[in-house]
Amino acid sequence: SSQHPPTFYVTMWRDLIVRGHWSGEIWNRHKDGKEYAAMITIGGVRDIHGKTQHYVALLTDITLVKEYQKQLEHLAHYDPLTHLPNRVLLADRLRQAMAGSQRHGHSLAVVYLDLDGFKEVNDHHGHDVGDELLIAVSHQMKEALRDSDTLARIGGDEFVAVLVDLEQSQDWEPVLTRLLRAIANPVMMSGVVLQVFASIGVTLYPRDDADADQLLRHADQAMYIAKQAGKNRYHLFDVAQDTAMKTQQGSLDRIRQALEQDEFLLYYQPKVNMKTGRVIGAEALIRWQHPERGLLSPAAFLPIVENHPFSVELGDWVLDTALAQLVEWRAQGLDLSLSVNIGACQLQQSDFATHLREKLAVYPTLSPDYLELEVLESSALEDMAQVTRVMRVCREIGVRFALDDFGTGYSSLTYLRRLPADVLKIDQSFVRDMLDDPDDLAIVKGVVGLATAFRRQVIAEGVETVAHGELLLALGCQLAQGYGIARPMPAVALPAWVMTWRADAAWTTWRDCGRSRSELAVFAEVEHRHWIRAMGKFLAGDQDVLPPMDGKKCYFGRWQSTEGQACYGKHPIFSVMVAIHDHVHLLGQELVDLHAQGQPSEALERMKELQTLSDDLMGRLRQLVRGEDT
Numbered sequence: 008s009s010q011h012p013p014t015f016y017v018t019m020w021r022d023l024i025v026r027g028h029w030s031g032e033i034w035n036r037h038k039d040g041k042e043y044a045a046m047i048t049i050g051g052v053r054d055i056h057g058k059t060q061h062y063v064a065l066l067t068d069i070t071l072v073k074e075y076q077k078q079l080e081h082l083a084h085y086d087p088l089t090h091l092p093n094r095v096l097l098a099d100r101l102r103q104a105m106a107g108s109q110r111h112g113h114s115l116a117v118v119y120l121d122l123d124g125f126k127e128v129n130d131h132h133g134h135d136v137g138d139e140l141l142i143a144v145s146h147q148m149k150e151a152l153r154d155s156d157t158l159a160r161i162g163g164d165e166f167v168a169v170l171v172d173l174e175q176s177q178d179w180e181p182v183l184t185r186l187l188r189a190i191a192n193p194v195m196m197s198g199v200v201l202q203v204f205a206s207i208g209v210t211l212y213p214r215d216d217a218d219a220d221q222l223l224r225h226a227d228q229a230m231y232i233a234k235q236a237g238k239n240r241y242h243l244f245d246v247a248q249d250t251a252m253k254t255q256q257g258s259l260d261r262i263r264q265a266l267e268q269d270e271f272l273l274y275y276q277p278k279v280n281m282k283t284g285r286v287i288g289a290e291a292l293i294r295w296q297h298p299e300r301g302l303l304s305p306a307a308f309l310p311i312v313e314n315h316p317f318s319v320e321l322g323d324w325v326l327d328t329a330l331a332q333l334v335e336w337r338a339q340g341l342d343l344s345l346s347v348n349i350g351a352c353q354l355q356q357s358d359f360a361t362h363l364r365e366k367l368a369v370y371p372t373l374s375p376d377y378l379e380l381e382v383l384e385s386s387a388l389e390d391m392a393q394v395t396r397v398m399r400v401c402r403e404i405g406v407r408f409a410l411d412d413f414g415t416g417y418s419s420l421t422y423l424r425r426l427p428a429d430v431l432k433i434d435q436s437f438v439r440d441m442l443d444d445p446d447d448l449a450i451v452k453g454v455v456g457l458a459t460a461f462r463r464q465v466i467a468e469g470v471e472t473v474a475h476g477e478l479l480l481a482l483g484c485q486l487a488q489g490y491g492i493a494r495p496m497p498a499v500a501l502p503a504w505v506m507t508w509r510a511d512a513a514w515t516t517w518r519d520c521g522r523s524r525s526e527l528a529v530f531a532e533v534e535h536r537h538w539i540r541a542m543g544k545f546l547a548g549d550q551d552v553l554p555p556m557d558g559k560k561c562y563f564g565r566w567q568s569t570e571g572q573a574c575y576g577k578h579p580i581f582s583v584m585v586a587i588h589d590h591v592h593l594l595g596q597e598l599v600d601l602h603a604q605g606q607p608s609e610a611l612e613r614m615k616e617l618q619t620l621s622d623d624l625m626g627r628l629r630q631l632v633r634g635e636d637t
């Protein structure tokens with residue numbers, strides 16, 4: 008392809024000549040001229056005199072992964088309907104604008120717009136007309152702004168504009184008047200005249216000396232006041248009044264008291280494998296049994312404590328309670344794992360891992376991998392370096408991590424690669440609407456594709472119906488959580504639920520042997536080679552750790568008994584492969600024993616036999632997968 012500079016090939020050839028092998032990602036071209044991306048390993052084959060005779064390349068086509076990447080990057084930053092920046096890009100632009108304002112000493116305005124009367128248009132004329140109207144209105148708004156300003160769509164009929172470089176603090180007023188007029192401009196659409204208005208809230212930085220999130224929230228609050236005051240108008244956020252309100256610590260104090268008086272409790276929502284019908288675990292979700300207001304969900308009180316040190320104390324209570332519950336259930340014979348949500352503040356504590364270790368030490372019989380911590384994708388990105396460090400240490404203890412609400416804070420593949428999370432949890436907003444919203448479906452598909460590519464587990468939340476589950480299975484996602492399976496319930500109710508729940512037949516009878524499966528076979532192949540290489544290194548004394556000796560525990564073995572069995576189980580080649588693989592492990596064990604008995608050179612010599620078996624196994628695997636694909 009024309010995508011790499013000549014130096015790329017120079018380096019590649021240098022590696023090939025000097026080291027005898029090269030591996031990496033490369034854009035290549037088929038004979039018909041079509042470009043494709045490949046993950047490739049090239050090795051030189053030498054004759055007995057050490058002269059290179061030819062080269063062998065093993066490659067995986069990763070064009071699809073690259074496409075997912077591109078699609079996701081666009082989806083991640085732009086609203087598909089209006090092509091305006093979305094919330095993610097807005098956050099970025101706003102931060103830049105704030106930095107610019109500090110440098111140049113100018114003000115900026117954050118403007119929150121909500122359309123009035125849009126819902127009626129949708130209801131009377133249908134969503135298509137509504138969509139067109141949104142496009143038209145967003146054009147008009149853009150016209151009313153300067154090129155340097157940002158206009159973003161952040162929800163159905165909600166927009167945010169960032170006006171930069173305001174020299175006088177009143178400079179924003181004529182712009183907003185222009186905006187209101189532009190929005191109220193009647194539009195002719197499918198033969199009818201449509202008109203909407205806007206309620207606008209605005210706050211000025213640095214007069215409102217807050218961070219980006221707070222600025223948005225303040226503008227939103229001001230918008231709400233504009234709306235209540237009669238719409239088609241704007242309202243400026245009142246900094247002084249807000250400060251006064253914040254000093255009223257009333258609600259925070261009440262929440263503190265609630266913890267002392269034991270008014271919090273945990274509900275549990277099951278997580279299942281739809282395909283096997285197994286309940287794999289549960290997620291702990293906090294509730295507040297308020298003496299006057301009844302059972303409150305987290306949205307009613309977590310935001311108040313969110314950025315406050317008290318949230319760490321509350322999070323601590325959640326962890327303790329959840330762990331005790333998990334131990335009790337396991338003692339009753341329930342084979343469950345438990346997920347606990349961890350707030351941003353909690354995770355950023357430098358002693359988080361030490362604390363967790365102490366908590367786990369109270370239950371020496373509990374294997375830490377039954378505990379999974381859910382971290383919001385957005386909070387993981389807030390302080391990448393620190394969070395990554397904490398996650399690493401926790402994972403060494405054996406605790407697993409999931410990135411919660413995945414897709415909402417998505418920023419870059421590099422980050423994802425660096426974050427040591429085991430599971431991606433697709434945000435429920437995408438799952439819920441994926442049945443009829445192609446953009447949401449594209450995101451779900453993209454996330455499943457990403458999870459496969461990075462070999463993370465993927466679970467969907469917000470599975471409300473059987474149909475959601477079926478579609479997820481087709482996309483390759485088997486794990487799920489949602490009202491369609493069970494609502495969150497008190498701890499006492501869970502054991503009985505687990506005993507009686509049956510997965511829908513539409514789920515358990517699902518069969519899929521599509522291309523994602525052959526991709527998994529590719530991973531199995533590569534992992535097996537890795538295993539053989541590790542054996543060789545161990546016997547040669549180059550490495551101390553053995554790869555998994557149990558043939559059921561190595562990656563290939565696990566693939567064989569799950570996806571492999573499901574897709575190829577009936578094929579005669581498959582049963583031969585199972586036998587060869589068993590043989591590989593038997594022989595492997597024999598060599599390790601020889602090595603232990605002080606005959607390392609004999610053991611090393613017999614690696615050849617192992618290699619021959621392995622080559623045979625791989626040959627058959629390819630034959631099998633190729634046969635399935637055509």
Ligand code: C2E
Pocket residue numbers: 276291292293304305306309322325348349350381411412435468469470471488489490491495
């Ligand atoms: P989350 O971690 O994403 O939890 C899933 C939320 O989605 C739960 O709301 C659950 O009840 C709801 N849900 C589950 N299935 C469905 C469905 O099919 N449809 C719909 N519409 N909703 C569904 P909940 O319990 O209100 O919790 C909201 C959020 O509060 C959680 O979102 C989590 O971020 C946070 N949270 C809950 N408990 C804790 C906690 O102990 N600590 C921390 N830091 N955050 C918590």
Ligand code: MG
Pocket residue numbers: 290348381411
């Ligand atoms: Mg969660």
Ligand code: MG
Pocket residue numbers: 411412432434435468
């Ligand atoms: Mg979630």
